[in-house]
Amino acid sequence: GAVVSQHPSRVICKSGTSVKIECRSLDFQATTMFWYRQFPKQSLMLMATSNEGSKATYEQGVEKDKFLINHASLTLSTLTVTSAHPEDSSFYICSARGSIRGGNTIYFGEGSWLTVV
Amino acid sequence: LAKTTQPISMDSYEGQEVNITCSHNNIATNDYITWYQQFPSQGPRFIIQGYKTKVTNEVASLFIPADRKSSTLSLPRVSLSDTAVYYCLVGSQTGANNLFFGTGTRLTVIP
Numbered sequence: 001g002a003v004v005s006q007h008p009s010r011v012i013c014k015s016g017t018s019v020k021i022e023c024r025s026l027d028f029q030a031t032t033m034f035w036y037r038q039f040p041k042q043s044l045m046l047m048a049t050s051n052e053g054s055k056a057t058y059e060q061g062v063e064k065d066k067f068l069i070n071h072a073s074l075t076l077s078t079l080t081v082t083s084a085h086p087e088d089s090s091f092y093i094c095s096a097r098g099s100i101r102g103g104n105t106i107y108f109g110e111g112s113w114l115t116v117v
Numbered sequence: 118l119a120k121t122t123q124p125i126s127m128d129s130y131e132g133q134e135v136n137i138t139c140s141h142n143n144i145a146t147n148d149y150i151t152w153y154q155q156f157p158s159q160g161p162r163f164i165i166q167g168y169k170t171k172v173t174n175e176v177a178s179l180f181i182p183a184d185r186k187s188s189t190l191s192l193p194r195v196s197l198s199d200t201a202v203y204y205c206l207v208g209s210q211t212g213a214n215n216l217f218f219g220t221g222t223r224l225t226v227i228p
Contacts, residue, residue, distance in 0.1 A: 108160035
């Protein structure tokens with residue numbers, strides 16, 4: 001079963017509005033979670049690293065004021081796309097580092113499709 | 118940052134063994150090698166992880182030569198449902214440098 005869960009799996013929003021995507025680690029605590037975006041037929045691009053209790057670390061070229069990340073607990077990180085525009089439409093994926101099977105492995109959520117109309 | 122290089126695509130017939138090789142020439146001493154499978158519109162799914170020699174689980178085997186500059190994911194007797202993109206990532210178990218994806222290998226299994 002899934003060890004990292006995202007919600008919603010699909011969301012449609014109007015241009016100019018904001019939308020929040022949740023990422024939860026199941027059965028383990030994740031001090032660090034990661035957010036990616038993926039365009040069709042392309043690889044995953046790391047957007048930011050979410051640290052519990054502190055500010056997220058954003059990759060170069062990612063607007064921190066547009067993609068707000070909050071990691072308020074050890075099992076939940078949220079990504080809020082503010083003032084969304086059609087070019088923000090994409091597949092957003094989160095991941096978390098955990099030790100479900102021993103070792104320290106990164107597990108990914110199911111992904112969230114965002115469509116901005 | 119350990120960069121990975123994989124073939125862009127591969128085709129295989131059903132029932133055959135598929136080997137996908139990943140090059141990671143600048144792998145660090147404490148780096149592990151992890152392979153993921155991704156289906157369209159889904160998040161990557163963990164397949165296997167290793168540090169050296171050979172690792173086997175219920176779905177795949179991972180072969181890592183002594184110099185660790187490459188690794189090979191082996192999928193035994195593939196089926197149509199194995200058609201997916203396969204990514205190898207290299208990095209330490211606690212560091213941040215295994216978070217960057219390469220192009221991946223798009224495997225197409227043919228009936």
